[in-house]
Amino acid sequence: MVTLTIDGKKVTVRKLSTVLDAIKKLNISIPTLCHHPDLTPFGGCRLCIVDIKGIARPTTACTTPVSEGMEVITTSPTLEKMRRTTLELLLSDHPDDCRVCERAGDCKLQELAYFYGIRENHFLGERRIYKKRDGNPFIERDMEKCILCGKCVRVCDEIEGVGAIDFAYRGFRTKICPPYDKDLDCEFCGQCVAVCPTGALTGKMWKQKGRQNLKEIDTICPYCGCGCNITLLIKRNDVIRVTSKPETINEGWLCVKGRFCYEFINSPERLTKPLIRVVPKESSAFSVQQTNPPFLSLSKELFREASWDEALNYIADRLKEIKEKYGPDSIAGLSSAKCTNEENYLFQKFIRAVIGTNNVDHCARY
Ligand code: SF4
Ligand code: SF4
Ligand code: SF4
Incomplete structure (x- = not known):
C-alpha cells in the first residue's frame, strides 16, 4: 500500500494505483473526458492535471502512478485557468449544435463548458467538416463532435477485443475511423457509443425520439x-x-x-395470440373467405388465431396421439436460449418425464 497527501488529506491506496484513483478515493472531483475506470489510462484530454510537489509542470493524474509521501494539489487558480484553456481548445472547432444534438443534457463536454462558463472562445478558426455519413445500420458517427479522447478505440480493443476503429491521419486531420475510412463494419455492440463523452457516437434509431x-x-x-x-x-x-x-x-x-x-x-407485426396452423383437406376446396375468425397467411402457410386454452389443449392432444401411435422417441423437444434457466430445466423435465424421451436439445448448440 502507498500513502500520499492530496489537498492536505492523507490517503492510502494500493501500489500501482494512479493519482486519479487516490483523488477519487477521497471523493474529490476533478474534470476528465478521456478517463474510464475499465480502460488503459490515456492522458489525452489533459483536464485532470494536478500539481505534484517536486515536479515542475502540472501532470495528468490519470497517467501518474502514486508514490509514497507524494503531495498533490488538485485545484488552484492556475490549474483552473489551464483547464479552461484546454476546454476552449477542444471547443474551438466543435459544432455549435447542442440544440439538436442527441446527447445534449447527457454530454460531458457540454456539462464542462457549462461548469467553466465558456461562452466566447479565443481560439475559433478552421473547423473540421465531414460531409460523408456512415452507412452502417446502427451507429450514427458524427465525427465533427469527436474530441479524440480515444475511449471508443480503447473499449473496442480492450473490452470487445475487435479493434474495428483507430486514430487515422495526423495533426488537425486526426480522425477516429475504421480501416481506410470506410463505413463501420463490426460487431455493433455499441460499447463505443456507451463510453463516448460527446454526441460523436449515438444510436441511429435514437434520432429525435427524445432526450429529457x-x-x-x-x-x-x-x-x-x-x-x-x-x-x-x-x-x-x-x-x-x-x-x-x-x-x-x-x-x-x-x-x-x-x-x-x-x-x-x-x-405492429408482433404476434399477440397463439396461431394454429391449418392444413386444408385435399378433398375440399379451401376458402379463406368462408372462415371465421379469418385465417392469417405467414410464409405461405395458413394459420388461424386461437385462445391459449385451445392452443395448449391442441398441443397436448397431438403429442399424446403421436406418442401412442409411434412411441415417445418419435418426439423431440428443442428449447430456446431466450428462456430462463428455470424454464429450460422444466422443459427438459417435461420431455424426459412426461413424454418419456431423451430427445431434447437447445438452440444455443447450433
Ligand atoms: S456533443 Fe455535446 S457539446 Fe457537442 S453539440 Fe452535442 S451536446 Fe453540444
Ligand atoms: S460497436 Fe463495438 S465492435 Fe463496433 S466499433 Fe464500437 S466497440 Fe467496436
Ligand atoms: S468518437 Fe467519442 S469516444 Fe471516440 S474519440 Fe471521439 S469523442 Fe472520444
Whole structure:
C-alpha cells in the first residue's frame, strides 16, 4: 500500500494505483473526458492535471502512478485557468449544435463548458467538416463532435477485443475511423457509443425520439440466457433507447441485440395470440373467405388465431396421439436460449418425464 497527501488529506491506496484513483478515493472531483475506470489510462484530454510537489509542470493524474509521501494539489487558480484553456481548445472547432444534438443534457463536454462558463472562445478558426455519413445500420458517427479522447478505440480493443476503429491521419486531420475510412463494419455492440463523452457516437434509431424527461425501467435483456441488465428509456409509453448501468452484473456492456434491437417491442407485426396452423383437406376446396375468425397467411402457410386454452389443449392432444401411435422417441423437444434457466430445466423435465424421451436439445448448440 502507498500513502500520499492530496489537498492536505492523507490517503492510502494500493501500489500501482494512479493519482486519479487516490483523488477519487477521497471523493474529490476533478474534470476528465478521456478517463474510464475499465480502460488503459490515456492522458489525452489533459483536464485532470494536478500539481505534484517536486515536479515542475502540472501532470495528468490519470497517467501518474502514486508514490509514497507524494503531495498533490488538485485545484488552484492556475490549474483552473489551464483547464479552461484546454476546454476552449477542444471547443474551438466543435459544432455549435447542442440544440439538436442527441446527447445534449447527457454530454460531458457540454456539462464542462457549462461548469467553466465558456461562452466566447479565443481560439475559433478552421473547423473540421465531414460531409460523408456512415452507412452502417446502427451507429450514427458524427465525427465533427469527436474530441479524440480515444475511449471508443480503447473499449473496442480492450473490452470487445475487435479493434474495428483507430486514430487515422495526423495533426488537425486526426480522425477516429475504421480501416481506410470506410463505413463501420463490426460487431455493433455499441460499447463505443456507451463510453463516448460527446454526441460523436449515438444510436441511429435514437434520432429525435427524445432526450429529457425519459422514464427509466431497469430490466433483463430478453434475448439470451446471459441475463444482462438493461435499462429501458421510455417516452410516451414507447421504448426509445436501451442502456445498461456500470454497476450491473454485465458492468454496462451489452451486445448488438441488447443495445440496439428493441424496436420489435412497438412493432405492429408482433404476434399477440397463439396461431394454429391449418392444413386444408385435399378433398375440399379451401376458402379463406368462408372462415371465421379469418385465417392469417405467414410464409405461405395458413394459420388461424386461437385462445391459449385451445392452443395448449391442441398441443397436448397431438403429442399424446403421436406418442401412442409411434412411441415417445418419435418426439423431440428443442428449447430456446431466450428462456430462463428455470424454464429450460422444466422443459427438459417435461420431455424426459412426461413424454418419456431423451430427445431434447437447445438452440444455443447450433
Ligand atoms: S456533443 Fe455535446 S457539446 Fe457537442 S453539440 Fe452535442 S451536446 Fe453540444
Ligand atoms: S460497436 Fe463495438 S465492435 Fe463496433 S466499433 Fe464500437 S466497440 Fe467496436
Ligand atoms: S468518437 Fe467519442 S469516444 Fe471516440 S474519440 Fe471521439 S469523442 Fe472520444
